[in-house]
Amino acid sequence: MAAFADRIEAGRALAGRLERYRGTGAQILGMARGGVMVGLGAADMLGLPLRALVVRKLGAPHNPELAIGAVSETGQLWVDRGLVLATGATEPYLQSEIARQVEEARRREAEYAAASPNTSLAGATCIVADDGIATGASALVGVRSARDLGAAQVVLATPVASPQAVSALRPEVEEMVVLATPDPFVAVGLYYTNFEQTTDEEVIRALREANSRAKAEP
Numbered sequence: 376m377a378a379f380a381d382r383i384e385a386g387r388a389l390a391g392r393l394e395r396y397r398g399t400g401a402q403i404l405g406m407a408r409g410g411v412m413v414g415l416g417a418a419d420m421l422g423l424p425l426r427a428l429v430v431r432k433l434g435a436p437h438n439p440e441l442a443i444g445a446v447s448e449t450g451q452l453w454v455d456r457g458l459v460l461a462t463g464a465t466e467p468y469l470q471s472e473i474a475r476q477v478e479e480a481r482r483r484e485a486e487y488a489a490a491s492p493n494t495s496l497a498g499a500t501c502i503v504a505d506d507g508i509a510t511g512a513s514a515l516v517g518v519r520s521a522r523d524l525g526a527a528q529v530v531l532a533t534p535v536a537s538p539q540a541v542s543a544l545r546p547e548v549e550e551m552v553v554l555a556t557p558d559p560f561v562a563v564g565l566y567y568t569n570f571e572q573t574t575d576e577e578v579i580r581a582l583r584e585a586n587s588r589a590k591a592e593p
Contacts, residue, residue: 386416409506425585490582497525507563511540
């Protein structure tokens, strides 16, 4: 089932569909952490700057791996009220989880900032890159966060996404670039040979590498 060797190869494949943004002043926002590696592959091919966009899922009570919503460094929030009810998450629990994840998102954003461009995103075209989209909750928060940061045009780019997520997200962006939309969609990791978790150290190295190359572009 694997279609991509790893996230960087997937980003390079995406670059072929994003060629028209070369030299336009567009910026790539990699959804940390895995989306930053996809962004690195695309940034290397296109000579575009890369920064991280931190989106955190809101974990269900007693099952933190089950996302009942998502929140970002900008405070952008989306909550699945159906899952909140189904998992028994109380309002105090939800507010505590939101505050905890916003704090963590901002901590990571500050950690990544030194390796990111310090240019404003106001009026810019931003390419939001993720390593895969299953439900679309995190991507929705990522796209809206890009607008919070001032983006005038948002392109959502991912190697693989469920057809349902594509339909839900397309109205949110000016353009959506997806290489594969398998149906039925199983899990993002199955479409990669190597889908190991990305570390903070790898994110910082990727940002430095991409932005060093972008500065060298004529």
